[in-house]
Amino acid sequence: MDLLKAGEHRFLQLHELDELRLGDYDNSMLYKERTIVWHDKKLRRKDFKARDKVFLFLSKFKIKQPKLTSRWIGPYVIKQVYPSGYIKLFKQNGGSFIVNGRRLKLYHEEEAVEGVQFEELPLFDLEE
Known part of the structure; x- marks a missing residue:
């Protein structure tokens, strides 16, 4: 058993874990940025004008x-x-x-539809 080799191996393992953690952090930051861009794209902008x-x-x-x-x-x-x-x-x-x-x-106004007639549906009697 060589304590120097074991210590060096453990040191390298810790650095490898640290690199993995930093890589995961970078990936999560990229994910957050993409999610924010997607969310902002889906937001409906309300562009109002005078007389609306x-x-x-x-x-x-x-x-x-x-x-x-x-x-x-x-x-x-x-x-x-x-x-x-x-x-x-x-x-x-x-x-x-x-x-x-x-x-x-x-506010969307109802458009007047000309030439269209609506039929009234008969109501059913409950006594029948």
Whole structure:
């Protein structure tokens, strides 16, 4: 048994473990960077313009919302978009107010379809 050779062998094993650990750390950093890029690509950007119609998220009932009420109110019309992400909205009564752009979503108006008739389905009687 040579203690110097055993010590040198143990020293090399420790360095090899350290190199493996550093390699794993580099791989995990690459994985995180790729995941962040993928996540940012999947995010939907909200690009609002003046005169767009939007719904406003009603955050007052975030914890306990009354039954059968919508969390979105509106539609409102955008008056001005600020570079910081804040948006100025028109009220129905002529006033305006500023909100965070994250609380908004676009309002898509229903298109009028001409020449299409809808049939009413008969309701079934439970007594039959």
